[in-house]
Amino acid sequence: MTSKTNGVYDRTPLIAGNWKMNLDHQQAVTLVQKLTWILTDADHDFEKVEVAVFPPFTDLRSVQTLVAGDRLPLVYGAQDVSAEDSGAFTGEVSAQFLSKLGCRYVLVGHSERRTLHGEDDAMANRKLTAALRHGLAPVLCVGEGLDVRQAGRHVEHTVAQLRGALEGLSTEQVTDLVVAYEPVWAIGTGEVAGPDDAQQMCAALRADVASRYGEEAAAGLRLLYGGSVKSSNAASLLREKDVDGVLVGGASLDEAEFASIVRFEHHLLTD
Numbered sequence: 668m669t670s671k672t673n674g675v676y677d678r679t680p681l682i683a684g685n686w687k688m689n690l691d692h693q694q695a696v697t698l699v700q701k702l703t704w705i706l707t708d709a710d711h712d713f714e715k716v717e718v719a720v721f722p723p724f725t726d727l728r729s730v731q732t733l734v735a736g737d738r739l740p741l742v743y744g745a746q747d748v749s750a751e752d753s754g755a756f757t758g759e760v761s762a763q764f765l766s767k768l769g770c771r772y773v774l775v776g777h778s779e780r781r782t783l784h785g786e787d788d789a790m791a792n793r794k795l796t797a798a799l800r801h802g803l804a805p806v807l808c809v810g811e812g813l814d815v816r817q818a819g820r821h822v823e824h825t826v827a828q829l830r831g832a833l834e835g836l837s838t839e840q841v842t843d844l845v846v847a848y849e850p851v852w853a854i855g856t857g858e859v860a861g862p863d864d865a866q867q868m869c870a871a872l873r874a875d876v877a878s879r880y881g882e883e884a885a886a887g888l889r890l891l892y893g894g895s896v897k898s899s900n901a902a903s904l905l906r907e908k909d910v911d912g913v914l915v916g917g918a919s920l921d922e923a924e925f926a927s928i929v930r931f932e933h934h935l936l937t938d
């Protein structure tokens with residue numbers, strides 16, 4: 668398989684909104700409707716720049732009904748998935764259920780899952796495998812804490828997380844993967860890694876995939892940056908060669924702000 672292209676970019680940029688534990692199913696419907704109206708009014712080309720939202724589990728059925736019923740051009744995913752397929756796992760949600768709800772993507776190993784629920788790379792690996800087993804596209808999240816960054820070990824740390832999560836995956840499974848680099852110190856803090864930092868890490872992750880799975884897998888890999896992304900800083904991040912998208916938390920809860928991030932090219936033109 669060759670690297671993805673939509674005729675404009677080597678890899679289709681992905682602008683992803685992780686709502687975290689915000690917005691109930693009614694609010695979800697309102698936000699998705701408004702977001703689509705804004706983008707459609709602005710003639711946004713969803714083939715050229717892909718737009719995905721990650722609502723809470725309880726919103727997914729409503730989002731599915733809306734997106735399918737109105738044939739909306741955006742896609743959606745879940746914020747987490749069980750490593751198991753079915754059985755006595757109270758509170759867990761299986762990849763099969765998410766697949767049936769029309770999810771394209773699922774977040775795996777988000778730093779809040781790692782910090783709040785003790786998830787490690789081995790668990791990320793199991794969840795990634797479960798997602799792939801059921802036809803979901805995992806968005807693997809990696810990134811270092813402030814202590815690691817200050818010690819200057821951020822690249823080796825993040826590359827090690829990537830390797831741990833990809834353990835046992837085939838080259839085919841790695842090709843087309845989405846990996847989000849989210850420095851933990853930049854999440855919800857207003858601190859943003861500079862475009863140079865984002866580029867340095869994304870280039871290192873791509874190089875590691877190239878060395879282990881080949882150039883083709885590395886060329887298809889989409890790398891996102893996440894951590895206090897807003898419309899005012901998205902364009903400078905997305906201008907970087909190895910940054911193929913952004914994973915947006917807080918700013919994705921405001922449809923106008925998120926739409927403005929989706930339309931980052933306008934900022935590139937006017938900067």
Ligand SMILES: O=C[C@H](O)COP(=O)(O)O
Pocket residue numbers: 685849853854855856857893894895896914915916917918
């Ligand atoms: O998943 C999104 C990231 O955790 C970033 O969140 P944030 O944009 O609120 O900093």
